[in-house]
Amino acid sequence: MSLTARDLxxxxxxxxxxxxxxVARRVNRSMGKGKGLLESVRSIADEHDxxxxxxxxxxxKIIKETEKILREDYxxxxxxxxxxxxMVEAKGKDRFPAPAFFAFIEMLSHISDARRDTKSESSTEIEERTTRVIELMTTLxxxxxxWSEKGVVGVAKDCPDSLRDMAKAIFRKTKLLQGGLWTCISCDNIVNAKETRALMCPDCDSSISRSDIHERFDKMVGRNRNGYGRSSESQIDD
Incomplete structure (x- = not known):
């Protein structure tokens, strides 16, 4: 399993x-001043030789583990x-950070067709997988x-080249949200955050509300989707 921020x-x-x-408070304060997670952790490590x-x-490795979870079962x-x-729409301590949610959306758009099954997952299994994805995305x-005390302010200097496009997308959507704008998870149009319903623009919400839950999910996170998690506009070879 991948090492997460909590593990570190x-x-x-x-x-x-x-x-x-x-340790957590010191790392959070350090990141609030513009240092990265690893830089903050290593600074404390250096103090203790x-x-x-x-x-x-x-x-x-986090990307691969997340992809594996998302491909396991539709x-x-x-x-x-x-x-x-x-959770991303929730308030207080239960809220899923928007940048981490944007990372999750990017992950969904890059995975190939997942197996559709007919078995029922237990609530415990769903909770365990959800908790793991939350940890993986917040770490990612x-x-x-x-980061700064205001949140995401750019792409990390040591971000792997292969993931810079993802980091840029996360930063762009976060910056828009800070300005009161939201990127519709269905059509990618930018709308006033106050006008969204279920994280979608009014037009997509109106259209998708008439669909069944599987069709709604297939349309999520991209335009003209032709497969689970993919759109015809941006396909990535696995």
Whole structure:
């Protein structure tokens, strides 16, 4: 399994003997000042004469694990998407950060057809997979994007070249949201955030509300979708 930000902070806590909450606060403050996640973690490691090479996160490995989860099962991915969609609109501590949600949307647009099944996943299975995807996406944006106390402010200097386009898309959509604009998850049109319904522009919401849940999901995250998670405008070879 991929190492997540929480795993990394726990490792640092164990190695330094510092309480996990203290490590988390220090890293958050450091990132708020413009340092990246790894830079912040390694700075604390250096203070305790620990090898910085021990504290790494492989963004491409996170991508692969997330893709594996999303390809496993159509219904499972449908449910995960529904939960994250609700969480990004939530308030307070239950809210899923918008940049992480945008990363998830990018992931959906890059996966190939998933197997459609007829079995029913248990609520525990869905919850476990959802929790894992949340951890993976929040970790991914922490590594790909440059942060400040205002949130995402650009693409991280050490963002892998293969993921820079994803990081740019996350930054662009986050910047729009900060300005009160939202990118419709169905047609990609930019609309006033206050006019959206279920994360879609009024036109798409009106059209999709007449469809069944599977058709709604197939239309999600792209125009003229011709396969699960793909659009005819942007296909990526796996």
């Amino acid at each position: 902070l726990q490792r640092l806590s164990n190695d330094t003997g510092l309480p996990y909450p203290l 620990l090898k910085s090479s021990r504290y790494q996160i492989d963004a491409e 219904t499972q991915t449908l449910m995960i998407s529904a939960v994250l969609g609700q 944006v922490s590594v790909l994007c440059e």
